[in-house]
Amino acid sequence: MSQQFPAPGQPQPGFGYPPPPQPQKSSTGKIVGFSCLGIVGLVVLLAVIGAVLGGESGNKTVKESAPPVAATSAPANAPEAKPSSSAPEKKTAVEVAAKKAQFKKSIIAQGDDYTSVSVTITNNSSEPIDVNPLYFAITDTNGTKHMVELGADENQIATVELAPGENVTGAITGKGSFTAKTVTYTDGLIGKSVRTDLS
Secondary structure (H helix, E strand, O other): OOOOOOOOOOOEOOOEOOOOOOOOOOOHHHHHHHHHHHHHHHHHHHHHHHHHHHHHHHHHHHHHHOOOHHHHOOOOOOOOOOOOOOOOOOOOOEEEEEEEEOOOEOOOOOOOOEEEEEEEEEEOOOOOEEEOHHHEEEEEOOOOEEEEOOOOEOOEOOOEEEOOOOEEEEEEEEEOOOOEEEEEEEOOOOOOEEEEEEO
8 A cells, every 4th residue: 555645835644734944045245246246346456557558658748757867877078968959858758737726616616715726737748647636745844644525616627537748736635724736647557656846
């Protein structure tokens, strides 16, 4: 005689109802976690690549702006050659000019307690350079360095890539009232810095 078993989910004689089946675990949390981890990893990878490429272009700029060694050393018995006034001056790879400027409050500025400086960046190198308000710092007459406040001045310098020979002018602004003495531009946050006094 064959033994008959009750259908699944039906009470079994002597045992009652079987325990409910375990709910299936959702893998949505794992998928979201790995997706976030992948995005963070991608951002870190892009930052490293940008730093490496930025460092290489910064090294090229340094090499281009350094005068050749052979041109500076002259034979001991040769008479000194005086530079003629018509000879063009050797330009630096990145030229920075800064002067005092009137703060022009933008709609996102909080109050009027800011100091602005007008800055002109000229690319004299053979490679493009990036200009960004975050690449600047203002040092006051007391030696205190002021980081730039984004969007405070309506004439803020644009975020652009300057081709060789191009220039851009705009304002950089620091929080508080102070007397600006110098402006420092760093090519790409970690590149070569160029400092200039206010005229």
